[in-house]
Each structure stands twice: as structure tokens, then as C-alpha cells.
Amino acid sequence: MTLADPHIQSRDIRPGASQPRPIRRRLRPIWSAGAVAVAALVCLPVLSLVAIALGGGVSLWPHLLRNVLPVALHDTALLLGGVGLMTAVIGTATAWLVSAYDFPGRRLMEWALLLPLAVPTYIVAYAYLDILHPVGPVQTAIRDVLGYASPRDLRLWDVRSMAGCILLLGLVLYPYVYLTTRAMFLTQAANVIEAARTLGTPRGRVFLRVALPMARPAIVVGLSLVLMETLNDIGASEFLGARTITIAIYNTWVNRSDLPGAAQLSLVMLVIVAGTVMLERRARRSQRYASSVQRPRPMAPVRLRGLSAGAALLTCALPVFFGFVAPALYLVDQAWARISFAGISPRIWAEAGNTLGLALISSAVVIAAGLLVGFAARLRPGPVTAGAARLSTIGYALPGTVLAIGLLPPVLAVDHLLDNAALALFGSGVGLVMMGSGTALAYALAVRFMAISTGGLESGLARIPSSLDQAARTLGQRPAGMLRLIHLPLSKTAIAAAALLVFVDCVKELPATLLLRPLNFETLATHLYGEAARGTYEEAAIAALVIVLVGMLPVALLARVGRSPGR
């Protein structure tokens, strides 16, 4: 589950520089120990899942192999393949258009293309089922135009299908690819691409022969985020009828009360994911992605006019329209209907506060831990820190509910310990402190989204020449000072980008939040779920709209960060 990093290789083969060896003298292993501790904390729920899995028999497997897995594997493969292809094409094409060309509306599109990030998959599924249902606005309009009176006379496509699921997930997940690929085009590829242009290479070939191969690592990073999100999606997949492995895990657990079986199945899935990621890394190891520039600068965009400018604008506008504008307008419409006769419940604001607070704390923890892991790997390169970095990303490869279930035993063991200690020391208990305070929840979110942080920060740190570290060490800086004075300022773009992505994901997160939150604590997502579960969609629409609005804040910031790349 490594989020492979598009830039790290450039450090390894900088021309004319043999890799400087880090100074190990006088360096205490505190940073490595920290990185290992982070990895251990991330692995804790996974280990507890292993224990749960071992607690069950294997009687489930004949049934799974015969009746469940063939369909589950087929649907999962189809879904991953479809969403992967769609997000890769949309993400890369739009990233290339806004980076390499200039056309009217480009500046707007540059950040608008990120907006679908703010729309959770379960919301886009609900919205489109309503919009595209036979009695919804689109099909009604089509019937009116064609002169059919009843939906019984004209049956059109049903969004509740594999194709619908792929399309909807693709529409809100492509920004991950767009984001990483665009950063690559902006910072790394500019010189080579301009060289190709100078040599008279036709536009299409510059893209296919130069830009695309160079962007491969970045596309892979974005894709791995997309595929993890797809793999672990329950809301939209279940709603639209895709029968993925995650759904099978969920059914095994909930309907047959077979938690060990569900844990076994999730661990098998985890192993497959980890294996795939390792294979991809290995395959890419033989390839070199060098960038000879010390100071990356954005490429000069080619100005498009007339038809081609229109086509470029349209290509960028379509995913924004379908991934953001249409569902957002739908939510506004629904929410308005509710607000106009019932007003806004004051609960929404408290929940928005809870959501924001939780997301901020979790993001801060995730970024701090990611920095620790990334910095340790830089100070002490080797199997220990590299292993810690890889392991710290493992939480992203498990469905959110399963992760939360795995987290319960260790967290509550600590809670019991603390309460017993308090009883012994002060004569009165403190209750279940971690569960009751939301610490358990923040921990779960941190474990889940560490992958985004580690991946993003590794690449950010890798862009800083090691010679700077050596200079700083020679001048007597300790690692902490070095981090503060050199690495933090130089990688703030990467930190901001990772922090904002994590933040948006925390705001949207549902399953772990639902299971681990304290009494009387609602977030926008749990409120939305509670309303949607009983079918009061209009009330849910208000919460959904606020989620989208809160999610938009960092997206807007992200766009600003992305615009001033590099240093």
C-alpha cells in the first residue's frame, strides 16, 4: 500500500553526484525509534484483526469459494479496472491540458477540477439515483420531449448497475490522479517537455512519448489512492448493487455474525493489495525518472485558440460539471426545499464544529506522524526506516469498519488499564478515557489516512538535496533543528497538499466515525447517515451540502498551493 513516490528516484541519480552518505556520527536512534513506534501503532489494529481471524475456524471458506468469491472477485476487478481507467484518463488528460496549454477559463478549471473531491461517494450515489431515476427530472424531461406519458412506455438506463457505479465513483475520485499528475507536470517535466517542443515534436507526440511516460509514477500515486478508496467503498457500491469483496466481508460479519471469517477475508484482501503494490514498485525500479534541474519551474503553456480552445475547456468542464456541479445543485435544491419549510436545525452547526475539530486534530496527528516517518527515513536510510514507512500506510488498505473493529480491543485494553490505575491511585475511576474523549476515533482516522501523509511527505522531502542536510550537520545542527530550519520550510507545499487531502478525507469519513465516536457526538457524516437510513433525504441533504462546503474550503486552499509549486 505504498504510495509510491514520483520524485524519490530523481535524488538517487542526480548527475555528477554520488549519493552523499548521511552522517551517522552522534545520531541517536530516536527518530528511527519514533518511526517504528508510528508503524507499530498503525499495525496494532491489523495485528488485533489477525488475532480475531485466528480465533475462527475455516468452515466458512468452502462456501465463500463456491458462492461468494467468484462474483466478488469479478465485480471487484471490474470496478477497480473501470474506475482506474476512467480516473487515469480524466485525471491525466485534464492535468495535461491545464498545464501544457492556455485557453479561456483555464485558471478557473485549474482549481475547479479538484472540486469533486469534496463530494463523498455515498452522496454522489444518492444524488444521481434521484436525478436519473425514471421518475426523476432527467428521464421525465426526456419523456416529455418524446411525448411519452408514463415511464412504463419508455424504459431507459438504470444507474443501479456496475456501469453506473464505475461512472459515479470515477467522477468523484479522478481528482486524486489530477492532483498528483499536475504537480508532476508543473515541477518535474517542464524542461524535458520544452526541449521536445523546441525540437519540433508534434503536440500529440509530446504528450504520448514524453509527458505520459514521465508522469507514470505520479499517475500511479494518484491511482493507488483512487483504487484504495474504490476497494473500501461500501456506501455507493452497496447502494448501486456492486458485489465487491468489501461487501462480502461486511455480509460475513453482519449477517452471519462471523467476525473471524470477515477478518480472515479482509486480511487476504490486504495481502493481495500489498502484493500488487510491491509488484508495481518492483516493475518501476528498473526505470529512471531523472530530472536534471535543481530548481523546477512551470512550463510555458502553449496558447490555444478557436475550436481547440473550446474543446480543451469542454474536456475540463465536463468532469467538473458531472462530478461536482450537478450533485451540488441537486443538494442545494433538496436542502432548500427542507429549509424553506423547516428551517435549519441548530444541530447542524454543532455537528459542523465537531466535524471540523475532529478533522483538524486527526490531520495534524497524521501529518506529524508522516513527517516523523519521512524524516527518519531520510536521516537513517535502511530497511528499518523504509519498512516503517511502508507499514505506516497499511491502514488505507482495509475497509473503514473492519479497521475500527480491529482497533477496539487494543484501545479498550488501554482504557481499562487507565481506569484501573486511576481507581488504584485516586480511588475513583476515569471511565473509558480514549473511547469517551474521541481519542480512539482520532486514532482510527489517523491510521486510516497515514498512507496519504507518508506518500506525500516522502516525495516532498525527497526533493530537498541531501547536500543541505550535510551542510546543516557540518554546521552543528541537530536533527530537530535541521527539520525546523530546512526541511519544514522547503517541503511546506507537500505538507500542505497532504494535510488538505487528509482533512477532506476525514470530513467525509463515515464507517469508523460511526462506530468509534463518543456518546452524544455527531459529525455531519453520521447525521447524514442517520437521516438517509430512515429515508428523510431532504434533511440529509442539508448535512450533505455542509459536508461539501466544508470539503471545498481545503480544495480552494489546495488550488492555491498547487499554483505556486516548488519552493
Added chain:
Amino acid sequence: MTPATWLRLAAATLLAGVPALASAQELNLYTTREPGLVQPLLDAFTAQSGIKVNTIFLKDGLTERVGQEGDKSPADVLMTVDFGKLVELVDLGMTRPVTSEVLTAAIPEHLRDPAGNWFALSLRARVLYAAKDLDLTEFHYEQLDDPEWQGRVCIRSGQHPYNVALISSYIAHHGEAAAEEWLTGVKANLARKAGGGDRDVARDIMGGICDIGIANSYYMGQMLSGNGGPEQVEWANAVKMIYPTFENGGTQVNVTGAAVAKYAPNPEQAVQLLEYLVSPEAQKIYAEANFEHPLNPEVEVSELIGQFGTLVPDEMSLTEINTHRAAASALAEKVGFDN
């Protein structure tokens, strides 16, 4: 950040989280019922008793959470939307027996545990929605696989607890082999993939996707009430509700229910809440606000539901039905019901 700063941060986080000591007049409710449905009842209870109710709405994982919280769990009352989960809590030893004359008087005998570990609070019937103009006034569940209905049936996922309970009932009545044959036939009759929610059955019938479908009774009342918006009134008006029966029994019902947690810190308040929930006042809220069938015989079902006839619940014991739960879920997977 130095490790020392980290430690300080961690300590601060922990201390900030220590919950205020609960006052005596509070109780903690873990519920898998949607908050919007329970809150009116809880508000009324608090107004009447002065006991504040802290809640957490969970979907899945209630047993895992309570189990891991163990003897320090703050949970007083455990409330579920589904009988299977309720019995699971009892089977796992997470409940405590309660003796209350109020409860035994208000709840019919077959809707509570003889030992007092669980109590049903309301009934929901698994009924048939049919296109309004369809010439159909009665229905047996056994007819669902009739080729007459090929391509005309809508239903949610076979793995949803409501459908798992229906399939369990079918197994209890006719045995597993017959149930498999039936479910295969139902699958063959589906107009679209099994999925969505119960309300989608009405909407899809209106949308011409199907002619009949299986859904829960109270959704009909909720849609008709207009609480879900004007579109839902239209969906409901496109269908009529029929109480289907088993050929050798009545209409399949599920219950919502509650239990007092084994380690409840406020057991007296917990029993008070249960007693309130079966009182005529609360049962009326169940009937009028949630459109469920009240189990207190003194209380009438809502007018919106009552217009469709009288519910004659199947008499098969819920405990017996529940023993077929895992088999029912596996069966749905075996016949590829959701594929």
C-alpha cells in the same frame, strides 16, 4: 517536535477527554435505531422523568463495541432495529434480566424473553407494495417465485437484515431445500438488481420498473405523511399495501426491541426508560410518528397504515426464526440473489 512535546500533547489530549462525572439522573443509550426516530421518544421521556438520555447511534458493531468495553461500558440500554441483533446481545451475555410488572403487563408474552433479558418495543411487518391498478387484494409469500411475476418484482438486497429475516421465516416454515427453490425463483423474477431501500420499491413501481415488491409496512406511512417531502407522497400514492401471509401462517413481522446492559451503571433509570417506551403515550408515538405497529394492545395503529387492513402476525416464534439467520444469509449468497 521533540518526544517530550509529544508526550505533553498526548497527556493533554487524554486529560481533556476525561468525561464529567455523570449525575445520577442520566442514562446512556446505545441504539441501532436512527436518531430521528428515537429522539421524539427520548425527549418525551426526559420531559416526563427528568432523566437525561445520552445516545450513540451505531449501525453495525454494537456487540463488538459493548463486548470490548466490558464491565466498564457506560451503556445502560441497548436498543436494536432487528430481532437478530437483540438475541445476539442476549446470547453473548451482554444483557441482564429485568423483572418489571409494567413491562410484562404491556408486552404480549411471545414478544419478550421469559427470563426478562429482552423486550420488543414495536412491530414492523414485511409487506407487499403493488401497483395501485393491479388486480390483487391478497398475496402469499410463496407466490413470489411464480413465473407470473417474471421481471416484475423489486426488492432490496437479499443480505439486508429485513430480507434475511424474511428468508429465515421461510426456512422455518418450509425447510431449507424449499426455501432455496423459492429464493431462486424470486431471483429469476426480479425486475432489477436487488438493492436500494424499501422506499425505492414504491418509487420503482411508480417509475414502471416493476409491478410488485417487498418492503416494510411503516415506510408506507412515512411516505404518505409527507415527512420525506412531496415526491415521496407521490411514490406512495402509486402503490397499495397488501399484508401477505405464509400459506400456513400469518404476515412476517420483525421487532425493534431493547435490553438492559449487563454492566449498566444506571440500571434503575434503564428500566424506567423501557417502561416508558411501552406506555400508551410512547406507543402512540411509535404508531403516529414512526408508523409502526404498536405492541401495546391499548394503542391503535396510525390511520395511514390502518387503511390497508389489519395485520395478522405470523405465530412462528422469533427465536425459532432467528436460528435460521446464518443459513438464510448463506442461501442468499448461494442463489446469487444480489448478483
